[in-house]
Amino acid sequence: MRILLIGASGTIGKRIYDALSPKHEVVRGGRSGADVEVDITDNLSIEDMYHAVGDIDAVICAAGPAKFGPFSEMSEDDMYVGIRGKMMGQVNLVRIGQKYLNDGGSFTLTTGILADEPVPGSVGVSLVNGAVNSFVVAAAQELPRGQRINVVSPTVVADSAEMYADFFPGFDPVSMDRVVNGYVKSVMGRMTGKIIRVI
Numbered sequence: 174m175r176i177l178l179i180g181a182s183g184t185i186g187k188r189i190y191d192a193l194s195p196k197h198e199v200v201r202g203g204r205s206g207a208d209v210e211v212d213i214t215d216n217l218s219i220e221d222m223y224h225a226v227g228d229i230d231a232v233i234c235a236a237g238p239a240k241f242g243p244f245s246e247m248s249e250d251d252m253y254v255g256i257r258g259k260m261m262g263q264v265n266l267v268r269i270g271q272k273y274l275n276d277g278g279s280f281t282l283t284t285g286i287l288a289d290e291p292v293p294g295s296v297g298v299s300l301v302n303g304a305v306n307s308f309v310v311a312a313a314q315e316l317p318r319g320q321r322i323n324v325v326s327p328t329v330v331a332d333s334a335e336m337y338a339d340f341f342p343g344f345d346p347v348s349m350d351r352v353v354n355g356y357v358k359s360v361m362g363r364m365t366g367k368i369i370r371v372i
């Protein structure tokens with residue numbers, strides 16, 4: 174399978190790459206140091222990426238910029254970091270990518286537990302996680318040529334637990350192997366329109 178992995182240099186993306194690359198051709202996407210450069214906040218950049226990459230059976234997005242911060246201090250621009258990044262960045266990867274993805278191919282996006290279990294300071298992230306979850310359920314009904322779409326929604330992952338400890342008091346970190354398996358299940362399986370919660 175030929176798989177395009179956006180956010181491949183990230184905490185989660187690196188581990189998805191390690192799991193899939195022994196058996197599949199994985200093309201890494203990101204803003205720097207990747208096989209193909211892409212900024213998911215820029216539609217032209219997304220279009221250029223799909224042109225450059227060519228034949229693709231699966232797209233995974235493990236990139237999703239969004240801003241944490243107390244709601245009382247969040248400006249509209251702060252909210253738009255997540256709306257332009259994690260929300261519309263992923264929506265546009267699918268909106269544009271449906272023209273390029275092979276018949277029967279799949280999209281796998283990323284949200285997170287904050288859609289369902291917000292914490293103080295997560296309004297800007299919870300908002301877009303919920304939106305992307307709903308987008309995936311709806312888009313699954315309309316994708317052409319047998320294409321599928323799912324979203325992986327992890328709780329805090331073990332590799333980030335220390336960094337996010339203050340934001341997620343009392344949350345049990347999940348192993349990276351379980352998170353990666355959410356992506357593997359989405360890409361290799363037949364499911365569509367699913368929110369794969371890894372908690």
Ligand SMILES: NC(=O)c1ccc[n+]([C@@H]2O[C@H](COP(=O)([O-])OP(=O)(O)OC[C@H]3O[C@@H](n4cnc5c(N)ncnc54)[C@H](OP(=O)(O)O)[C@@H]3O)[C@@H](O)[C@H]2O)c1
Nearest residue numbers: 180182183184185203204205212213236237285329330333
């Ligand atoms: N870590 C966790 O515990 C956790 C838990 C639940 C959900 N999540 C979600 O999982 C996703 C990945 O998290 P992570 O911790 O792996 O993040 P990370 O370590 O910060 O990595 C982010 C990745 O996305 C790329 N990226 C960032 N902005 C981009 C843009 N505008 N266009 C294209 N690529 C971009 C980065 O590479 P470049 O900078 O080179 O572009 C990097 O490869 C996020 O949506 C996050 O909210 C994470």
